[in-house]
Amino acid sequence: MKRQTVAVHWFRRDLRLHDNHALLMALRSGHPVLPVFLFDTNILDDLQDKQDRRVDLIHRTLGSIKSELEQLGSSILVEMGSPAEAWQRIVERYDVKCVHTNRDHEPYAIQRDAEVEALLRFKSIPFTTYRDTSIFGPNKVVKQDGTPYTVFTPYMRKWREQFTDPLLEPFRSENELHALLRTDPLTMPSLADIGFRATDLELPAVLMDEHILRTYTDTRNLPALDGTSRLSTHLRFGMVSVRQALRKSWSTSPSFANELIWREFFMQILWHFPRVVTQAFKPAYDNIVWRNDRAEFSAWCEGRTGYPIVDAGMRELNATGLMHNRVRMITASFLTKHLLIDWRWGEAWFAVKLLDFELSSNNGNWQWACGSGCDAAPYFRVFSPAAQTERFDPELRYVKRWVPEAGTAAYHKPIVEHDFARKRALHVYKSGLVVQKGHVPNQPQLFI
Secondary structure, eight states: OOOOEEEEEEESSOOOSSSOHHHHHHHTSSSOEEEEEEEEHHHHTTOOOTTOHHHHHHHHHHHHHHHHHHHTTOOOEEEEEOHHHHHHHHHHHSEEEEEEEEOOOSHHHHHHHHHHHHHHHHTTOOEEEEOOSSSSOTTTSBOTTSOBOOSHHHHHHHHHHHOOGGGGOOOOGGGGGGGBOOOOOOOOOOTGGGTOOOOOOOOOOOOOSHHHHHTHHHHTTOTTSOOSOOOHHHHHTTSSOHHHHHHHHTTTOHHHHHHHHHHHHHHHHHHHOGGGGTSOSSGGGGGOOOOOOHHHHHHHHHTOSSOHHHHHHHHHHHHHSOOOHHHHHHHHHIIIIISOOOHHHHHHHHHHHOTTOOHHHHHHHHHHHHTOSTTOOOTTOOOOHHHHHHHHOTTOHHHHHHOTTTTSTTSOOOSSOHHHHHHHHHHHHHHHTSOOTTOOOOOOOOOO
16 A cells, blocks of 8 residues: 655644644645654653653643544544654654654753654655744853853843844744645554553643733742742643743733743753753762651651641642642752752652653752752752741641641641751751862762
8 A cells, every 4th residue: 555645743842733833844844744742662661650640641632632633634643662663663654754843952852853863864754853842942042152051140131132022923833734634533542552540630721811920920929829820831741832921921021931031041951961960060069968868758758747838839749740839949948958858859759740840940940949050049048948938828828728737736746847957957068068089979869
């Protein structure tokens, strides 16, 4: 049987049909476009929890995209396996003339794309990537000498200096879907087929109305309020484009726009300094002698530290896959400063649990909280959970939502006393940062 001639759009972190750069370029290729998604077993096999909310979210979103495409007389090919195996099957089944996809700058994605590009090049199939997950690529906002910024404020200023309105123009892929491949519905593997089970996933709706944006500066740190956009998961999986988010916020809420710039700042840090995945950005911090008490780590993970704001955050994370950003900072500071547990343990736990997990932001924010990262809070800044609660949840509305027993005899006793923990952290950090010649930095042993 003659193979169908197609151009392929490879969905990854861009799960939408609208304002999709690579999809638009595929639709303009002159060939009927076959949308493709791969459930990458190199990633899935590392997920120990087979009720992973993120896998469920991706599967549900693909189901919605499939329904939209079928209403247009098209479909989506969903494959499972390693990328090399999956692409071998695709090019055997279809006469693929070109592959278009949006760039992913994480280390594994770079390696994966290089391997796929080589496989396709061997078969004379062009493989083209496009900027879509960020406004600027990781090499675009740099110092005059071409080196990367490692402090946010000058990066942000240069970012804004280089910004022009045309960068927010959408790539109107939704207007050219007539170029999709006409095909009968294609079979999509079930969650069970890929080795996972359905979850209690409840994806919060994006809140980006004018009121949220205009009051964002005042309400963003109050976890009891609906004062944030809830955009992070949608951005992570590309269900909303970053251009759309900036168009809505650019003139209305500079502080909200800055959060999107922070996201790109951490992306370019990971790109330029991939060692941060396993090492402190500031090498001296790898000399800190962490306590790494496993019982205390378990108490932190499960939300039973005896500090209500910390426990509320961890219980929210475990129950929903999300956590308010202010509380993320509080819980991370508590783990690394009060308990002196390696930031990599906390980062790994968040990587397992967060619905909006993005390697660059998760790593950047954990190293910020620990003090080991670029432009980080100084090591001697130790959040007081009580002071943070009094400032950001004074009526305990957030705390009581997640820790209803707080303040009663049924609640856990604090696992460490604040003043003692603060003094201990200052001593251990200061001692670890005195790097001696010939000293071998700690090699982290992850608990999870």
